Amino acid sequence: MVIEMTARFVGVDWGTSNRRAYVYGAGGEVLRQAEDGQGMLASRGRFAAALDELLQQLEVSAETPVLMSGMVGSAQGWREAPYLDPQVPLLDMPQHLVHLDGARFIVPGYRQREGLADVMRGEETQLLGLVVNGLRDGWVVLPGTHCKWVYLKNGCIQRWSTYMTGEMFAMLSRDGTLAPLLEGGADVAEAFEAGLALARRGLPLTNTLFSVRAGVVGGTLPAAHARSLVSGLLIGSEFVAMAASRHAGDEITLLASLSLCAPYQRAARSFGITAKVADSHALYASAMRHLYQEGKNHAA
Amino acid sequence: MVIEMTARFVGVDWGTSNRRAYVYGAGGEVLRQAEDGQGMLASRGRFAAALDELLQQLEVSAETPVLMSGMVGSAQGWREAPYLDPQVPLLDMPQHLVHLDGARFIVPGYRQREGLADVMRGEETQLLGLVVNGLRDGWVVLPGTHCKWVYLKNGCIQRWSTYMTGEMFAMLSRDGTLAPLLEGGADVAEAFEAGLALARRGLPLTNTLFSVRAGVVGGTLPAAHARSLVSGLLIGSEFVAMAASRHAGDEITLLASLSLCAPYQRAARSFGITAKVADSHALYASAMRHLYQEGKNHAA
Numbered sequence: 001m002v003i004e005m006t007a008r009f010v011g012v013d014w015g016t017s018n019r020r021a022y023v024y025g026a027g028g029e030v031l032r033q034a035e036d037g038q039g040m041l042a043s044r045g046r047f048a049a050a051l052d053e054l055l056q057q058l059e060v061s062a063e064t065p066v067l068m069s070g071m072v073g074s075a076q077g078w079r080e081a082p083y084l085d086p087q088v089p090l091l092d093m094p095q096h097l098v099h100l101d102g103a104r105f106i107v108p109g110y111r112q113r114e115g116l117a118d119v120m121r122g123e124e125t126q127l128l129g130l131v132v133n134g135l136r137d138g139w140v141v142l143p144g145t146h147c148k149w150v151y152l153k154n155g156c157i158q159r160w161s162t163y164m165t166g167e168m169f170a171m172l173s174r175d176g177t178l179a180p181l182l183e184g185g186a187d188v189a190e191a192f193e194a195g196l197a198l199a200r201r202g203l204p205l206t207n208t209l210f211s212v213r214a215g216v217v218g219g220t221l222p223a224a225h226a227r228s229l230v231s232g233l234l235i236g237s238e239f240v241a242m243a244a245s246r247h248a249g250d251e252i253t254l255l256a257s258l259s260l261c262a263p264y265q266r267a268a269r270s271f272g273i274t275a276k277v278a279d280s281h282a283l284y285a286s287a288m289r290h291l292y293q294e295g296k297n298h299a300a
Numbered sequence: 301m302v303i304e305m306t307a308r309f310v311g312v313d314w315g316t317s318n319r320r321a322y323v324y325g326a327g328g329e330v331l332r333q334a335e336d337g338q339g340m341l342a343s344r345g346r347f348a349a350a351l352d353e354l355l356q357q358l359e360v361s362a363e364t365p366v367l368m369s370g371m372v373g374s375a376q377g378w379r380e381a382p383y384l385d386p387q388v389p390l391l392d393m394p395q396h397l398v399h400l401d402g403a404r405f406i407v408p409g410y411r412q413r414e415g416l417a418d419v420m421r422g423e424e425t426q427l428l429g430l431v432v433n434g435l436r437d438g439w440v441v442l443p444g445t446h447c448k449w450v451y452l453k454n455g456c457i458q459r460w461s462t463y464m465t466g467e468m469f470a471m472l473s474r475d476g477t478l479a480p481l482l483e484g485g486a487d488v489a490e491a492f493e494a495g496l497a498l499a500r501r502g503l504p505l506t507n508t509l510f511s512v513r514a515g516v517v518g519g520t521l522p523a524a525h526a527r528s529l530v531s532g533l534l535i536g537s538e539f540v541a542m543a544a545s546r547h548a549g550d551e552i553t554l555l556a557s558l559s560l561c562a563p564y565q566r567a568a569r570s571f572g573i574t575a576k577v578a579d580s581h582a583l584y585a586s587a588m589r590h591l592y593q594e595g596k597n598h599a600a
Contacts, residue, residue, distance in 0.1 A: 074517075075517070083518065111514075111518040112514070112518075113518060113520055116501075116503065116507070116508070116511045117511045117514040117515035117518050117520050117521065118510070118511060118514045118518075119514040119517050119518050146477075146510060161503075161507050162507065162510040162511075162514065163504060163506040163507050163510065164477065164506040164507075164509055164510045165506050167476055167477060168505075168506050168509075171471055171472075171475075171476055172471075175471075176464075176467055176471055177446075177464065177467060201416075202502065203416065203461075203541060204463060204505065204537035204538065204540070204541050205468075205504065205505040205506070206463040206464040206465050206468050206505070206534060206537065206538075207416065207461050207462065207463050207464075207538075207541065208416070209464055209468075210418070210446060210462040210463065210464045211416045211417045211418060211462075214411075214412070214417040214418045214419040214462065215417035217374075217375070217419050218383065218411045218412075218413060218417050218418075218419050220413055220417050221417065234506060237504035237506065238504065238506075238507075240504070241503060241504050241507065
């Protein structure tokens with residue numbers, strides 16, 4: 001007996017530098033997946049060709065419906081998908097898909113204009129996956145180059161903050177005063193804790209970063225501790241900001257690869273916060289199924 | 301009538317990338333000066349030759365006494381001059397000159413081990429100049445790559461904080477998310493003020509920096525405002541930290557070139573703080589004269 005696995009649609013998480021694509025079956029199950037470095041920057045000026053190549057690689061026909069999320073919908077992407085305002089419930093996203101051509105759609109991001117300005121493109125789709133799976137309230141943290149702390153309320157994005165944590169760490173490691181101290185080096189638990197404690201002091205980052213160098217030069221900090229200390233300092237400041245916000249809480253849901261989540265789990269313990277890790281691939285599939293089904297109904 | 305201008309000694313402010321040298325006469329008056337890119341990094345491994353070249357350029361004999369301050373006395377410099385502790389009054393620095401050879405001496409820096417670790421090499425000499433000229437108490441701010449806020453008490457360095465303000469701005473301008481927004485661009489007074497206001501909110505820098513990009517992308521901030529906004533944000537956080545410290549005050553003395561001091565003067569006005577600008581060249585001369593005279597007495 002041959003069970004036919006028919007590709008129903010494709011979901012592409014098309015970011016700045018990389019893209020990840022999934023072929024979904026009728027029930028939303030993942031039939032195949034692919035990942036490559038043809039992100040928005042590499043595909044600029046040839047998005048249609050870059051998508052064709054991807055579909056061939058996934059062995060699906062060019063007519064297969066495609067849903068794309070992430071930077072592909074930015075002003076520098078294939079087609080700009082206007083930002084949604086936080087008032088739009090995540091479950092209503094299917095009503096706001098941007099039709100590209102044929103059966104191809106771009107998922108819009110969100111923009112925060114009140115309070116501190118912020119934007120997201122890509123993360124909203126994973127958040128939708130959480131809501132589809134019943135998590136409608138509370139803090140969701142998406143670690144990475146630009147780590148996002150999102151406060152959900154009744155299935156809406158109530159408010160969020162983006163921290164350039166990964167980018168700042170990479171920038172400090174590349175050149176400048178701290179670079180020699182940040183390259184390589186083992187993970188030192190006590191230094192990470194010291195970084196969290198330093199973050200709690202609430203001093204300007206330009207000051208605390210210099211103190212790392214000064215501690216090593218002045219003989220009060222082992223050079224091998226610098227890397228973990230800076231990691232704790234940057235991540236710790238995110239927890240401090242959450243605790244000081246209007247929506248302070250004691251529970252977060254982490255949404256990223258396990259290696260990215262690990263230091264956040266450790267920091268959470270130190271701050272007395274319960275951290276659960278969600279499966280971002282499964283959530284993306286849930287979100288895509290919702291967008292495909294509801295988007296179809298909406299278009300019909 | 302010929303007035304003889306005899307070189308009595310030479311002072312060299314020998315930093316990481318540049319050095320500045322002055323030939324002083326009997327009364328401490330500047331007879332000649334020179335500046336070049338033979339800083340510690342360029343002179344490494346050939347400090348003696350690099351000094352000989354400098355003395356020739358200044359047209360003084362190789363036997364002229366030389367006092368050197370700055371990174372030349374660091375572990376990566378010519379000879380490491382052990383750090384002084386803040387308990388050592390600035391006026392006592394002559395007792396701690398490190399004898400190199402002949403009539404050549406290196407001025408030691410200071411190290412802070414209590415509270416947040418910090419170090420200085422070079423700034424202590426300008427601070428000594430202030431004390432020699434009667435300023436023994438209050439806040440002194442030395443803007444630059446690594447801006448230092450020093451609290452003087454009875455002619456001692458009571459406590460200080462270094463902010464990697466210039467380095468952070470340069471790093472953000474070089475590459476990454478904000479770089480395209482920071483290159484060039486005019487000075488926008490209202491954006492600088494907005495940056496100061498943003499600093500007052502006390503949010504993590506990784507968050508506020510991202511909000512600049514998000515504001516431009518989301519259409520709430522003109523791209524031409526980004527540069528001044530980030531400048532105000534970084535400098536503002538220094539004033540916020542001072543105001544929150546144990547030694548909060550309403551008066552500072554600025555010690556740097558006029559162009560470096562300008563944004564600090566503007567920020568000071570906004571924070572209701574009186575800022576006086578001191579002449580760093582004149583203070584360096586005062587300090588050098590004190591070090592030379594008292595160092596001689598001490599050695600005798």
